[in-house]
Amino acid sequence: MTFVNAGTLGAVAGARDELVRLLTQRNDALREIGCRLYEVGVSDDQPDVVFVVELWDSAEAHRASLELPEVQAAIAQARPLLSGEFGGFRFDVVGSPLRD
Amino acid sequence: MTFVNAGTLGAVAGARDELVRLLTQRNDALREIGCRLYEVGVSDDQPDVVFVVELWDSAEAHRASLELPEVQAAIAQARPLLSGEFGGFRFDVVGSPLRD
Numbered sequence: 001m002t003f004v005n006a007g008t009l010g011a012v013a014g015a016r017d018e019l020v021r022l023l024t025q026r027n028d029a030l031r032e033i034g035c036r037l038y039e040v041g042v043s044d045d046q047p048d049v050v051f052v053v054e055l056w057d058s059a060e061a062h063r064a065s066l067e068l069p070e071v072q073a074a075i076a077q078a079r080p081l082l083s084g085e086f087g088g089f090r091f092d093v094v095g096s097p098l099r100d
Numbered sequence: 101m102t103f104v105n106a107g108t109l110g111a112v113a114g115a116r117d118e119l120v121r122l123l124t125q126r127n128d129a130l131r132e133i134g135c136r137l138y139e140v141g142v143s144d145d146q147p148d149v150v151f152v153v154e155l156w157d158s159a160e161a162h163r164a165s166l167e168l169p170e171v172q173a174a175i176a177q178a179r180p181l182l183s184g185e186f187g188g189f190r191f192d193v194v195g196s197p198l199r200d
Contacts, residue, residue, distance in 0.1 A: 004139055004153055006106040008189055024195030031198055037137065038198050039104055039155065041191035051191035053104055053153045055139065087189070089108060091141035091151035095124030098131055098138050 002036075002093035003059040009050045009078075010085030016042065019050045019081045027070050034061030048083065059092070102136075102193035103159040109150045109178075110185030116142065119150045119181045127170050134161030148183065159192070 011019045023040045030038060034057035041051045056062040065071055111119045123140045130138060134157035141151045156162040165171055 002139070004141060004151070006151075006153055006188075020194055024197055026200055027197040035198065037155075038196050039102070039193045040195050040197075041104060041193040043189070043191045046189075051104070051106075051189060053106055053155075055137075055153075088106075089143070089146075089151060089187070091143045093139045093141040094120055095140050096138050097124055097127040097140075098135065100126055 001058060003056045003062055003090065004093060005052070005054045005056070005062055005088070005090050007052050007088030008046075008086065009052070010083035011048050011050060011081055012083050013048065015081040016048055016050055019078060022074050022078050022081070023050065023052065025074065027068075027074075029068050029070055030065055033065050033068065034058065035065065049085075052088075055093075059090075101158060103156045103162055103190065104193060105152070105154040105156070105162055105188070105190050107152050107186065107188030108146075109152070110183035111148050111150060111181055112183050113148065115181040116148055116150055119178060122174050122178050122181070123150060123152065125174065127168075127174075129168050129170055130165060133165050133168065134158065135165065152188075155193075159190075 037055035039053050137155035139153050
């Protein structure tokens with residue numbers, strides 16, 4: 001079942017853009033493992049937060065991605081940039097008004 | 101600039117699936133006005149919540165969609181199903197690890 005992870009990652013002061021750079025590094029292994037969409041962004045309203053929405057073939061594909069060496073390396077690089085404040089939600093997709 | 105709306109809508113007891121039905125009614129006007137993705141879902145962890153993630157050509161396209169007659173009608177139908185608890189976040193997309 002298609003799975004969505006929508007999350008917010010708090011950055012320490014001044015580190016937001018470096019965190020964005022890490023999260024947007026090209027990684028074709030994500031698509032190969034079942035990632036259909038992975039959008040990273042920012043908002044003027046919350047200048048120390050990085051936002052992500054990810055669409056996966058399944059919750060299992062998402063979980064498996066966290067074990068990829070490239071992802072593990074990015075997590076290690078990101079750790080000192082994170083404030084420890086996380087938010088968001090996860091869900092199983094049941095439909096869309098854009099398709100039958 | 102590509103824009104994301106990620107939200108949670110609390111449903112009154114027993115109304116979640118009807119709310120999902122309303123939100124997933126086929127509406128090609130959304131795509132025509134700049135909607136690229138609109139996924140609706142649920143989670144066993146929060147049985148009275150409906151989740152959405154939407155990807156739009158711009159924040160303006162998203163705002164304009166709320167004025168569409170079909171969307172106004174769906175909002176009116178949804179109102180009695182909503183508990184009044186909303187969550188989520190919005191952001192401007194700056195990149196993706198799936199593309200350069």
